[in-house]
Amino acid sequence: MAEAHQAVAFSFSITHEGWNVNYDREVLNLVWDSGVRSWKKRIARLKSGVRNGVYPAHLESLWVLMGLVTLFHYINKRIPYDLVNTFMAFMPSNSHFWQLLMCNLVALIYWITACLTMRYTLKLLLMYKGWMYESRGSGSRVSLSTKLWAVLVKVFKKWNNPGLYSFQSSLPRLPLPSVKDTMSRYLRSVRPLLDDETYEKVKSEADEFEKGIGKKLQRYLLLKSWWSTNYVSDWWEEYVYLRGRSPLMVNSNFYGIDAIFAHPTKNQAARAASVCHLLLQFRRQVDRQELEPIMVQGLVPLCSWQYERIFNTVRVPGVEGDKIVHYKDSNHIVVIHKGCYYKMIIYHKGRLLKPCELQHQFEHILSNKATPLHGEEFLAALTAWDRTKWANAREKYFAKGINKVSLFLVESAAFVISLDDEPYEFDIAQPEKLDQFGRKMMHGKGTDRWFDKSFTVCVASNGRIGFNSEHTWADAPVMSHIWEGIIVDENEPTRADAPIMGHLWEHCIFDDVNYGYDENGKTHGKPEILPPTPTRLQWDFHSEQLLKTIDEAYDDAQKVLNDVDLRIFVHDAYGKGFMKTCRISPDAYIQMALQLAYYRDYGKFSLTYEASMTRLFREGRTETVRPCTIESSAWVRAMEDKTSNATERVRLLNEACKRHQIGYQDAMCGRGIDRHLFCLYVVSKYLEVDSPFLKEILSEPWRLSTSQTPHGQTPKMDLKKNPHCISAGGGFGPVSEDGYGVSYIIAGEDLLFFHISSQKSCKVTDSERFAQQIGKALSDIKVLFEQYKLEQKKEVYQNGSAD
Known part of the structure; x- marks a missing residue:
């Protein structure tokens, strides 16, 4: 194998004739080039670090x-x-x-x-x-x-x-709310879910907690907020993600799919090569810190901390808890095809291979007639298994020998690409095709995605793409940022006058590389060199116990993925355009529609999770918005009350949306509920203090878990110029066994996508039924505003006639 060849690339011996030196010039050249590239990266990082360290001053x-x-x-x-x-x-x-x-x-x-x-x-x-709480738009007063x-x-x-990390030292720390404020917000959030007697009981428990153990826990948490950069993020990563023992597939990882209205090429190797090159260029920009941080309204920077671990990163299983391992550099990727694993070198003499050269390597893999070893085809099922079982198997069977070497190559790769042997399809008249597209990204076969890697790029036989991403290292907006850049740059013709420096996705030319495809669907350009041939990773599956372990992991993975009920609902009756005419935040509009749909589907209100970001603060990640409020429940009941008129319903809807907007703003500004309660609970565990109140709060199931997929985070994504670049977004699995996971994207003025997941084994949920309820709710809200406008016109006419 290649690793063994490199091990003897240089040797010497002493004979009776003197020194005898043996060396392999080609391997030594590879070592030299790798070292030069590594030092160049160190120098670039040093320069960027000095520049960011003195920002906003000039060196x-x-x-x-x-x-x-x-x-x-x-x-x-x-x-x-x-x-x-x-x-x-x-x-x-x-x-x-x-x-x-x-x-x-x-x-x-x-x-x-x-x-x-x-x-x-x-x-x-x-x-x-x-500024967060002041209205924006035409006619608003600042x-x-x-x-x-x-x-x-x-x-x-x-x-x-600014560079990518220029604002890091200037970002404020996440503020710690008072226990009193958090208890007040919590009680308000659960009021619509409880009857009067239960609410009074919870209110009494909250008051007792605030005046009792809550004070002690808050003092310790206050010390942590002073000492640490962010009082939430490290504990959130440790206890919510790394200590979780459930399989990553479906339960934790999320996915994203292609721009469904664009199909730049049907050549699988060409598409894989182009996407691979764009990702590696993005990695270079991150390493050199040449990306500008994302700005809210072009003014306020978001924390860029999560970008550090996009590439060369893996979640390594442990018996009690996993750990995130990030490698400083990697000169290869790993490709999975028909159950076989290949190491693919991406540099030659310090230069990143061009798309046409990468295409040559992918074509070699696709044309390879190799068959997987017994056990190799299902190997990735281990990463879809219970984390403790995978950790034990890793320690027993992958701690030495060629298995250790090959596993290291997979885990240290820049990322993984899976070349699937079947197409991904979309047809507006056949929605089940898009559902299958989503399922292939969410879990695939359970054996063709390395779920531990930061992300796996999936390329179909017909050239469509998607990804499956591990969740610990970062949240969805980071992957969405990369993904929308890939989609736009692939589908927008490159310009000869595009600037070389600046934000990665603000230009389409890197190192004289012309992205896009020719009339035959292949990448542009001709190879300047014969790229290194991908090498097959070697595994040792002689142990019968190892094969049984892999088969067991495969069987468990099949149970998990076969229980997924995924429905991707395309709503094209109207979109953001109509919502804006109602003078309501599109996000609040959709959240109210989800509340109405869930009430009709389930027959009662439930605790609802909506993800919000806290990246206005250093090392911020997410906070929870609770869309089920006193105001939203009043509006839903009015919608179900036949005696209520349109004017009253619109009034209640406006109040519900305003309350939701305040809740969202509070969450973004560090005034949320759930992260504070979570950290208080962690402190109680460290102090070995029992708090039934906190334990009960954190055990409440999120039966409706929702998230909006970020869209158009950079100016590059301009749907007016590139309407075909509309992305269908992505999704995740249900958080509760008897609940729904709903991810949605406001893809355009007249288009919405909802990714609805649930478990088939649950008798009270049905993703198709819930999708129909969402469609009906959105239709009813539109009819409501049309009726309201008619009533307003009628009232004006009657007042005019009276005058």
């Missing part, structure tokens, strides 16, 4: 300041505090050397002081969140304080072009 300003201080010193102009002459009094002589040295030292002191002042001023500005704040932030932003 060039230091040299200017040194020149000015030196000039003023030699023309006898005193600078503030006359530090140069003060320091010279302690020097051994008055020579030019010491004078220049002191001038540079003083300039450095002034410069560092200015940098810190600017950084903390920017941090104070970013702590302001009043306060004077917000206008002044916006001007100051713009000044800092224009002072220096």
Whole structure:
């Protein structure tokens, strides 16, 4: 095998004739090129780190300041505090050397002081969140304080072009709410779910917790909020993700699918090559920190911490808890095809292979007639297994020998690509095809995605693509950012005058690479070199016990995936365009439709989860919005009350949407409920203090778990220019055994996608039935506003006639 060949690439021996040196020039060249590339990356990281460390100041300003201080010193102009002459009094002589040295030292002191002042001023500005609660749009009034704040932030932003991590040290810490405020918000959120007697009981327990053990737990949590960068994120990653023992497939990992109205090529190898190259270019931009951070309204930066672990990352199973392992670099990817695993080198002499050269490698794999070893075809089922069982199997069968080497190559790869041997299809007249598309991305066969990797790119035999992503290392918006860039750049012709630097997805040309496909569906260009041939990974499956273990994992994976009931509902009757005419936030509009649909489907209200981000703060991840509120339940009941008129229903809907918007804003600004309660519970466990109140809260099932797929996070995604680049988004499995997982994307002015998942074994849920309820709810809301407008016109006409 290749690894064994490299192991003896250099050797020497002593004979009676003298020294005898044996070496393989080709392998040593590979080692040399790898080292050069590694050092280039280190230098690039160092330069970017210095640049980001002094942001928003310019590094060039230091040299200017040194020149000015030196000039003023030699023309006898005193600078503030006359530090140069003060320091010279302690020097051994008055020579030019010491004078220049002191001038540079003083300039450095002034410069560092200015940098810190600017950084903390920017941090104070970013702590302001009043802008979040002010209405936006035509006719809205913005306060004077917000206008002044916006001007100051713009000044800092224009002072220096930010890199990916430039704002990290200036982002504020996630604030810790008071126990009193959290209890107040919690009680309000559960009021529509409880009868009067139960509510009074919960209210009494909350009051007892707030005045009792809650104070002690809060004090410890306050210390953590002062000491740590983010008081939630490390515990959230550890206890919600890494300590979870359930299979990652369906239960944790999420998926995304292709732009369904665009099909740039049906050539599987060409599509895989183009996507692979774009991903590797994105990795380079992240490593060099050349991406600009995503800005809310083009003004407020989001935390970019999660981008660090996109590539070369794997979740390694453990007996009690897993761990995330991130490799600094990787010069290969791993390709899965028909149950066989291949290592594919992506660099040649320090240069990233071009798409046409990568295509040659993929074609070699596709044309390979190799058959998987007994056990190899189902090997990836281990990553879809119970985490403790997988950890034990890994330690027993993959801790030494060729299994250890091959497993390391899979886990250290930049990412994994699965070349599927069947097509992914979409037909608006046959919705079941899109459902199958989603199922292939969510779980595939249970054996053709390496669920432990940060993400697996899936390429169909007809050239369509999708991905399956592990959830621990980051949240969906990061993968959505990458994905929408791939979709646009592949489907938009490249421009010869596109800029080379700047945001990755703001241009289509990298290193003179022309993306897109020719008339035959192949990548553009001709290979300059014969790329390295992909090598088959070697495994040792001689152990009968290992084969039984893999078969057991496969059987368990089949039980999980066969229980998934997935329905991708395409709503094309109307979309964001109509919602905006109702002067309601599209997200709130859809959440109210989901509340109405769930009430009709289940017969009562339920605790509802909606994911919100907290990336306005350093190392922020997510917070929970609770869309089921007192106001939303009042509106739903009015919709089911035949005696209620359109005017009353619209009034209640507006109130429900306003309350939802406030809840969403509170969550984004660190005033949520659930992360605070979660951390208080973790503190109680560390202190070995029993809190039945917290235990009961955290055990409440989220029967309706929802999330909006981010769309158009960068200016590159312009659906007016590229309407065919509409993505159908992605989804996830149900959180509760008797509940629904609903992911939705507002794909356009007249198009919505809902990814609805549930368990077939549950008798009270049905994804198809719930999809119909969502469609009916959306239709009823539209009819409601049409009736309301008619009533308003009638009222105006009657008032006019009376006058």
